[in-house]
């Protein structure tokens with residue numbers, strides 16, 4: 590039987606965008622990095638957990654380059670998962686700083702019929718449901734305490750806004766990233 594990717598179906602494909610803006614922490618303030626990126630979302634089948642939960646899987650790889658020097662300055666891999674029975678969406682995030690996030694949200698389909706699909710997930714450090722795991726160094730020096738992510742898909746156009754709440758350099762910092770992409 591064909592796999593039902595539910596609200597994730599619209600993600601599948603290769604997306605590119607050059608309107609990115611990153612706001613990230615510096616010891617003495619804030620850095621702003623205009624960027625461009627490619628995100629590949631691939632249909633990856635489904636999985637059954639404990640013979641009762643069925644998840645449809647989309648895996649992704651995001652590669653982000655600074656406009657100023659064309660260097661990759663952020664690389665991220667993970668999965669989006671859809672649990673049709675409970676209407677739950679999940680994003681797993683792994684970044685090469687020894688930080689991982691499992692963020693969740695619900696999708697009730699009530700916006701069906703509208704032009705765009707909105708995927709919204711969130712996680713918090715210490716949350717028993719949707720949490721954050723990081724290395725001892727990151728916990729002590731650059732802790733990720735919360736994460737939220739909103740993607741809106743409208744045909745071959747996608748936009749996202751992501752906020753990673755940090756505790757770094759002795760202060761709280763809202764590290765944000767947003768971009769608009771089109772599917773090739």
Ligand code: HEM
Nearest residue numbers: 611613614653662663682684688690731732733736753766
């Ligand atoms: C498009 C997405 C993202 C971009 C372009 C980006 C870029 C950056 C940049 C430029 C810094 C400043 C430090 C440096 O110069 O290396 C930084 C710091 C950091 N980012 Fe991101 N980031 C992104 C997403 C994320 C996500 C999703 C997380 C975690 C879930 C994250 C966690 C962190 C942490 C913990 C730091 C502090 C480390 C440090 O500055 O020493 N970032 N990021």
